[in-house]
Every structure is written in structure tokens, then in C-alpha cells.
Amino acid sequence: MSKNIYLSLLIMALTIYAIRLLPFLFIRKPIRNRWFRSFLYYVPYVTLAVMTFPAILTATDHVAAGAAALIAGLIVAWITEDLFAVAISCCAVVFIVGLIL
Amino acid sequence: MNTEGKKKKVPHSAAGWFAYGLRNGIPICLGYFAVSFALGISARNAGMNAVQSFVMSLTMVASAGQFAAINLIAAGAGIFEMITTSVIVNLRYFLMSCSLTQKLDPKSSPLHRFLLAYCMTDEIFGLSVSVDGYLDPRYTYGITAVSVSGWCAGTVLGVLMGNILPSWASNALGVAMYGMFLAIIIPPAKTNHFIGGLVAVSMLASWLFSVIPGLKDISSGFRVIILTIVIAGIAAALRPREDGEEPVEGSLEEPLEKPVEELLEKPLEKPVEGSVEELIEESVEESIEGSGEKSAEKGGRS
Numbered sequence: 001m002s003k004n005i006y007l008s009l010l011i012m013a014l015t016i017y018a019i020r021l022l023p024f025l026f027i028r029k030p031i032r033n034r035w036f037r038s039f040l041y042y043v044p045y046v047t048l049a050v051m052t053f054p055a056i057l058t059a060t061d062h063v064a065a066g067a068a069a070l071i072a073g074l075i076v077a078w079i080t081e082d083l084f085a086v087a088i089s090c091c092a093v094v095f096i097v098g099l100i101l
Numbered sequence: 102m103n104t105e106g107k108k109k110k111v112p113h114s115a116a117g118w119f120a121y122g123l124r125n126g127i128p129i130c131l132g133y134f135a136v137s138f139a140l141g142i143s144a145r146n147a148g149m150n151a152v153q154s155f156v157m158s159l160t161m162v163a164s165a166g167q168f169a170a171i172n173l174i175a176a177g178a179g180i181f182e183m184i185t186t187s188v189i190v191n192l193r194y195f196l197m198s199c200s201l202t203q204k205l206d207p208k209s210s211p212l213h214r215f216l217l218a219y220c221m222t223d224e225i226f227g228l229s230v231s232v233d234g235y236l237d238p239r240y241t242y243g244i245t246a247v248s249v250s251g252w253c254a255g256t257v258l259g260v261l262m263g264n265i266l267p268s269w270a271s272n273a274l275g276v277a278m279y280g281m282f283l284a285i286i287i288p289p290a291k292t293n294h295f296i297g298g299l300v301a302v303s304m305l306a307s308w309l310f311s312v313i314p315g316l317k318d319i320s321s322g323f324r325v326i327i328l329t330i331v332i333a334g335i336a337a338a339l340r341p342r343e344d345g346e347e348p349v350e351g352s353l354e355e356p357l358e359k360p361v362e363e364l365l366e367k368p369l370e371k372p373v374e375g376s377v378e379e380l381i382e383e384s385v386e387e388s389i390e391g392s393g394e395k396s397a398e399k400g401g402r403s
Contacts, residue, residue, distance in 0.1 A: 020219070022198070027203075045299050047197070050307040061272055077280075086280045090280030095273045
């Protein structure tokens with residue numbers, strides 16, 4: 001059984017690594033196609049926005065705490081632009097809202 | 102952390118970039134710890150021990166991917182099913198890797214490509230891609246060293262200790278990663294209103310996908326892929342970019358730049374003859390020219 005688990009892990013880990021590696025192997029030069037280059041430039045913004053909302057609302061036990069963290073994160077990100085400050089603010093807000101509720 | 106000040110300080114050495122990565126990796130580490138703790142609990146319920154779970158977290162570093170992996174192992178799935186499910190659940194990393202190739206100095210060592218591929222998670226990618234100019238891979242390695250430590254530690258503790266993390270702690274830690282995402286996508290939106298609109302549209306679409314019957318049955322991994330391709334694709338058609346373009350309202354200069362770029366580059370490509378070495382040299386020169394002054398400033402790294 002445990003040998004099977006390691007074999008399964010190996011297969012899936014290699015699959016996941018291959019997905020991550022292939023673009024690095026095949027895209028070696030700056031991409032000329034203007035649309036594709038622009039597309040890749042916009043990818044992180046869309047991806048991270050899609051992953052943040054509405055998932056942040058259900059990341060904690062209370063929707064209100066998640067919403068408060070979202071608002072705090074937006075404000076602190078707008079003002080400080082500092083990654084660590086934004087992350088810690090969100091955590092702190094969730095903690096405080098948790099104490100109140 | 103208080104000494105860092107408000108403005109982004111950019112390191113000037115490889116060691117500096119690594120240290121900067123270690124520091125910026127801390128929020129990811131906290132978020133990963135909370136998520137991987139839950140992952141460890143699932144792994145234990147599926148009959149996996151601490152060593153197996155540790156190996157899994159170290160080799161995969163993929164949240165949804167690992168939850169899928171645990172389910173597949175618990176269900177005794179076959180090889181074909183394991184491979185296809187892994188491909189589908191983790192397909193977004195393919196897009197992220199594509200995107201990050203454009204942040205690499207063409208002159209940097211090929212070894213970095215193999216190492217960076219390992220580092221492509223949502224969060225580490227998000228940080229790496231947000232640096233100005235070319236990415237120094239050591240920055241990504243610094244982030245990864247801290248984050249993956251948290252990821253593996255959380256997994257093992259989850260297996261060993263089960264549900265011991267108090268809910269207030271897991272709640273608080275659970276939003277750290279989202280805060281980080283906001284820190285990446287919001288600041289550029291201040292000066293570039295198109296990106297601001299893009300972020301808003303993306304969030305709205307994501308929310309619609311989570312409430313509309315039918316659409317909400319689509320797994321979150323697929324939702325990310327579909328929305329990314331559609332929205333970023335439309336954005337690229339509406340507002341194509343030039344290299345090093347500053348956020349400028351209106352796009353009067355764009356129609357001029359494209360023909361010039363093509364005129365310059367086409368003649369270079371055609372008269373190619375002779376040895377492979379010459380070919381390679383030429384393509385290197387070309388890519389240096391293509392990426393403009395940035396590469397000249399940051400040259401000399403490998």
C-alpha cells in the first residue's frame with residue numbers, strides 16, 4: 001500500500017512539474033506577437049483578481065470577517081503598496097472581527 | 102519590517118534579491134501554513150502518514166492539486182486518471198509559466214528555467230511577476246525557500262496533530278494570501294485605470310461564476326483558467342502593449358511603433374546562413390535589441 005502511495009505521488013508530482021516546466025523550455029525568446037505578449041502581461045492581474053474574489057469571503061468562518069479583510073486589504077494596498085503590511089492588516093482585521101462576533 | 106518604509110526598495114545584488122524574497126515570502130508562508138495544515142488533516146484521513154505527506158508537499162507545492170491527489174490516492178485511482186486529473190487541476194500553472202518566461206533575461210542560465218518551474222505557485226508567481234524589469238531568479242528562490250518551508254511544516258503538523266490549530270488562528274492566517282494578492286494587483290491600478298478596470302471586471306466575473314446555476318458547478322481551477330483566458334485575451338485585444346510602456350491614457354503612439362519594429366527586425370531574420378553558432382549569436386543579438394535598454398542596464402547576470 002505505502003509503495004503504491006509513493007508511486008502515485010511520483011506520477012502526479014512529475015505531471016505537475018511538467019506542466020510548469022514546458023513553457024520555460026519552449027518559450028526561450030521574447031514573444032514577438034503583440035497580442036500574445038499583452039495577453040501574458042494581463043494574465044497575473046486577472047488570475048489573482050479571480051482567485052481573490054469571492055474566495056476571500058469564505059476563507060474564514062464569517063463572511064463579515066472576510067469582507068472586512070477585503071476592504072482593509074484594498075485600503076492598505078492603495079496607501080502603502082507594501083505586501084507584508086497588507087497581509088498582516090488582513091489577518092489582524094479578521095482576528096478583531098472574530099473577537100466581536 | 103518597520104524599517105522598510107513605504108516605498109518599494111529594490112535590491113542591487115543577487116544576495117539582496119534573495120533576502121528580499123525571504124522577507125516577502127513570510128506572508129505566503131503564513132498563508133501556506135494554514136492551508137497546508139488542512140491539507141495534512143485530509144492526507145491523514147486518506148491514510149497517508151507524515152513522511153508521505155511531507156514528500157507530497159515538497160514535490161507538488163500545489164494546493165488544489167494536492168487535495169485532488171489525496172482524493173485520487175484515497176480512491177485508488179489508476180495512472181491515467183491521476184495524470185489527466187493532475188493536468189486539468191494544475192493547468193493554470195502552464196499559463197503562469199508562459200507569463201513568467203517574458204520576465205526572464207534571455208541571457209540568464211538555462212538552469213534557472215528548471216528551478217523556476219518548480220517555484221510556480223499562484224502566490225510565488227504573483228510576487229515574481231510583479232518586479233520591475235527583468236526578474237532576478239534569486240528573488241523567486243528566496244520567496245520559495247520561506248513559503249515551501251511553511252507549506253511542508255503545515256502539512257506534517259496537520260497529519261501529526263490533526264485539528265489542533267485554534268479556529269481564530271486558522272481564520273486569521275487564511276486571509277494572509279488574499280491580502281498579498283491585493284497588494285500585487287491594487288497598486289498598479291492606481292496609475293493605470295485600464296488595469297483597475299480589468300481587476301474589477303475579473304472579480305465581478307469570478308463572483309458571477311460562483312452564483313449563477315450551472316456556472317457555479319465549474320471547479321475553481323477551471324474557473325481561473327476560463328476567466329483568465331477570456332478576460333486577459335479581450336484585454337490584450339483592446340489595449341495591446343509595447344515593451345516598457347508606461348501607463349499612458351490614449352494610444353496615439355502605438356500605430357507608429359509597430360511598423361518600425363517590424364521593419365527593423367525582418368531584415369535581420371532573413372539573411373541567415375552558415376553555422377549553428379552564428380545562428381545562435383544572431384538570435385541572442387536580436388533578442389537583446391528586441392528588449393531595448395532594460396537588458397543593457399541589467400546585463401552581466403547569468
